[in-house]
Every structure is written in C-alpha cells, then in structure tokens.
Amino acid sequence: MGAAVTALGTAVPRAVLDNSELAARVGVDEEWIYERTGIRARHVASEGETTTSLATAAARAALARADVDARDLDVIIVATITPDYRFPATAPLVGSALGAPGVCAFDLGAGCSGFLYGLAQATALVESGAARRVLLVGADLLSRHLDFDDPKSSVLFGDGAGAAVIEARDGVVGLGPFVLLADGSQPELLYSDPPTGLIRMQGREVYKRAVAEMTRSVRSIVATAGITMDDVDLLVAHQANARIVTAVAERLALPPEKVVTNIVRYGNTSAASIPLALAEASETRALREGDLVVLTAFGTGFTWGAGVMRWTAPAIEAAGLELPAETHV
Secondary structure (H helix, E strand, C coil), X not given: CEEEEEEEEEEECCCEEEHHHHHHHHCCCHHHHHHHHCCCEEECCCCCCCXXXXXXXXXXXXXXXXXXXXXXXXXXXXXXXXXXXXXXXXHHHHHHHCCCCCCEEEEECCHHHHHHHHHHHHHHHHHCCCCCEEEEEEEEEHHHHCCCCCHHHHCCECEEEEEEEEEEECCCXXXXXXXXXXXXXXXXXXXXXXXXXXXXXXXXXXXHHHHHHHHHHHHHHHHHHXXXXXXXXXXXXXXXXXXXXXXXXXXXXXXHHHECCCHHHHCECHHHHHHHHHHHHHHCCCCCCCCEEEEEEEECCCEEXXXXXXXXXXXXXXXXXXXXXXEEC
C-alpha cells in the first residue's frame, strides 16, 4: 500500500496583530519588522482559544474534505510544542472533540519540524499496514510565549493550525522518501525559558543553521529520490522567516514561482506553517494534482529534514465542498 494526502484543513484565530500595532508595543518601526522578517501581520489567539480548539477546527475541515468520519481513523497525531497541558497530550483531546475517543492518539514535539516529522511517521504507519487512515495536525499558539521586551523574537511568531488526512492507496506512492535529522548539542540557541515559558533565541545563529541544513537536506532527499531540482514543481519550506526561505531557494537555484511563501500574513506558525502553505498553494492552484513537491523544515531541538510528496489531493476549489480554505475559531 502507498500513502497519500487526501485532504487538508486549516484554522487560525480571528484576531490579527499587524506590524503597526506590534511595532508600537515593542518599540520599533513597522517597516523594520517587515524588512527583517517578511511579515506584515499574524493571527493571535484570544482568551478562550487553545491549541486543542485550533487543532480540532483544522482537523474537522480536513476530515470533511476527505469525507472521512473521525471514528474511522486509526491514528491521530498532533505536532505541537504548545500543548494546553503538560499532560495529558493534545491529540487525545482532539480525538475526543472530534467524537473519536477510542482512536489511538499521541503528540509529537519536534518544534517547527513537527509536521514534517509527523508526515514521515504517518507515511510509515500506512505503508507498514499498521494504519489505513491517519489524521496529522500541526498546531501551535506561540503568541502566548513571547517576550515583548525582545523585539528580535517577538515579531516573528503567530498562531495557527493545519491538518492533513493521510490514507492508504493501492499502488500509489504519494509520500516519501524522507530524511529527518536532529542535533541537541546547542539548545541555548532556541528554547523556551523554563521559569517563564518565554521564547529565547539567538537569531543570527539560528538563521545560519536553518539555511544550511534545509538546503543540505533538500539536496540529499532529491538525490535519494532519484530526481533533480528541475523535476521539482514546488518547494514548501517551513515559513520561519522570509529571508531564510529566499536564501534556501537561491542556494537550490529555484525560481520564485516554484517557492511557496505566505509568511507575510501568518508569521512563523511553527508546526502549522507547512500545512498552511500547502493549503494556500492548493487553493490558489499553484499546486495541482500530480505535482512533485519537496517539503523542508528546521526547528528548535535542533530538528530538521526534507521529504518528497506527489500531490494527489484535489485542489480545494475543485473539491465540490462549500468550505473555506481557512477556518476561523
């Protein structure tokens, strides 16, 4: 059996924090934010909104598009570093909210690489025969972990969730191969401060590692897959910072039209950024059935990697469902 993504769903909070408001709060010029990050606005959770509620909304949208009942899922994976509780995990809460309390559910904590790591896990479960339908959600509420006395990090992050339904398909090779790596030797470069829970980051060092490792992992997976960069229809990189995505694309000699960038409206949404970018590409028809997509991410840990996807899901506009590409919660 092969594994394929059959549907996507996304969810973001209604509240939007634009650069003008944020600039006044952190004491910088709004254009300084855009020039350094490529971000003009980001969605931020309001009181009562949680990682679970955001993940559940994205999951419902994906399940509806796939025409899959949550009770028919075999596994639910939630990639997050901002769970609502230290324990229990978020995935069982999402399963319960979806009306599928008996479905196997677990969290995966790989930071901004979480969705990529989860996609590789879901693919392995399907290809091994251990599961036929997996729901994967990337969801993070990083706005609640920002230190607004630190303008270099607080301007980067937003909140969001993206979900994918991964199903078994006879003879289909829609997902893989993947390369996943990690290096825990320098946690001080990007971490959550234990006493406060606030994000601490040495931006210059993270930038250098992110560009180098995503570029290297894309080249590695392209070679492993037996393809060339000319065969790639679209690069979907974790939306960490517009300058990082641009630098990776330039090193890979990919033209702008082959690179998805939507960080301008969302900021860095951590594990949600790749599914948000995939959904937008599908909605705008930048991503079409049969396209060869390379995914890559880099996150705290450090964790990073890349994967190959043959896009088999129908475009959102062509799905025949009156569902927005983006659900607000």
